[in-house]
Amino acid sequence: MSTNMTSMQLMSSTNSTFIRPSSFYITGLNNIPHAKYYYVFLCIVYAVTLMGNSFIMGTIYLARSLHTAKYVAVFNLALCDLCGSSALIPKLLDMFLFENQYISYEACLTNMFFVYVFMTLQSLTLLAMAYDRLIAICFPLRYHAIVTKTAMALIICVMWILSMSVNAILVALVTRLSFCRSTTVNSYFCDHGPVYKLACNDNSMNSIMVYVCMAALLYIPLFLIALSYVCISFALWRITQGVEQNKAMKTCTSHLILVTMFYLPIISVYTAALTTPLNANIRIINTALTQTIPPMLNPIIYTLKTEEVLQSIKVLYKRTKVNTMEQALKKRRTKVTQ
Numbered sequence: 001m002s003t004n005m006t007s008m009q010l011m012s013s014t015n016s017t018f019i020r021p022s023s024f025y026i027t028g029l030n031n032i033p034h035a036k037y038y039y040v041f042l043c044i045v046y047a048v049t050l051m052g053n054s055f056i057m058g059t060i061y062l063a064r065s066l067h068t069a070k071y072v073a074v075f076n077l078a079l080c081d082l083c084g085s086s087a088l089i090p091k092l093l094d095m096f097l098f099e100n101q102y103i104s105y106e107a108c109l110t111n112m113f114f115v116y117v118f119m120t121l122q123s124l125t126l127l128a129m130a131y132d133r134l135i136a137i138c139f140p141l142r143y144h145a146i147v148t149k150t151a152m153a154l155i156i157c158v159m160w161i162l163s164m165s166v167n168a169i170l171v172a173l174v175t176r177l178s179f180c181r182s183t184t185v186n187s188y189f190c191d192h193g194p195v196y197k198l199a200c201n202d203n204s205m206n207s208i209m210v211y212v213c214m215a216a217l218l219y220i221p222l223f224l225i226a227l228s229y230v231c232i233s234f235a236l237w238r239i240t241q242g243v244e245q246n247k248a249m250k251t252c253t254s255h256l257i258l259v260t261m262f263y264l265p266i267i268s269v270y271t272a273a274l275t276t277p278l279n280a281n282i283r284i285i286n287t288a289l290t291q292t293i294p295p296m297l298n299p300i301i302y303t304l305k306t307e308e309v310l311q312s313i314k315v316l317y318k319r320t321k322v323n324t325m326e327q328a329l330k331k332r333r334t335k336v337t338q
Helices: 002-016 035-062 069-097 105-138 140-146 149-174 192-196 204-238 242-275 280-305 307-337
Strands: 023-026 102-104
Touching: 023 105, 035 069, 035 280, 035 307, 069 105, 069 149, 069 280, 102 105, 105 140, 105 149, 105 192, 105 204, 105 242, 105 280, 149 192, 149 204, 192 204, 204 242, 242 280, 280 307
Parallel strands: none
Antiparallel strands: 023 102
16 A cells, blocks of 8 residues: 555655756667768758758849839848758757767757748748739739839748747747657758647647648748639639730749748658658658758749849849949059059
């Protein structure tokens, strides 16, 4: 009897004890030969992402012809791609190339917050770009009155507030969890799912929040984008002239490619993870690629597929060339007068 009482007291004291670990251990890829080559590949991806998105942002900033509502959204997408990759890849490389796989509790939650904030913003920005295309094709005469730079800036501000608020709640819910067992995270960063599942107290609120976030920030934006393209298709069907149809479709091609690249892999991986148990290595490789490859390719697609951007790059190149020649002539004149 006394033994049973003692064991019950120990259990109750364990249940009432709140344990917050000093650090987590991020496993990364397990038992895969030459895994470091994969991380080196991600390093190259990050370098291309930095250059490409910086180039697009610089082009939009310098080219006055691109100072429109549409390119305010494109600039925001490039910024989110750049920041999202910066929140994920450098820390990932530090952990697995230099074997610093322990991450402090506070740094883990910070990493989780920023990775998810920028992933969410990428999703919402693609929705804002779909809205821009919808108004441009379905209401062309009212486009400049409806989709102004101020309106798009306001939409983007709301998106930032929404993303930061929702993800702050997501991360805040982790702080109420007690980690009295393992602190080994089977992922490549402080991934919310693998972290909250380690808790030994009630984590049902975290689980509910996962479904809410996926619905509100991934599935609903994708549904609204699909709905906008249904409306666009009807509007194009009414256009009798093939030349106008092709011109309108060209303005949507780049956006459709971006939407496919972002949503298809990430929704496939997350849906599969929710419905069936995935091998940790497969999940890590697939999720890492879905979070790193689209930000690298987005600026390339916008550069090659968008006539306005290509034209602006040519104009900026000619302007730079002329300025360089003028500076060279000034130097020569200065030398002659001396």
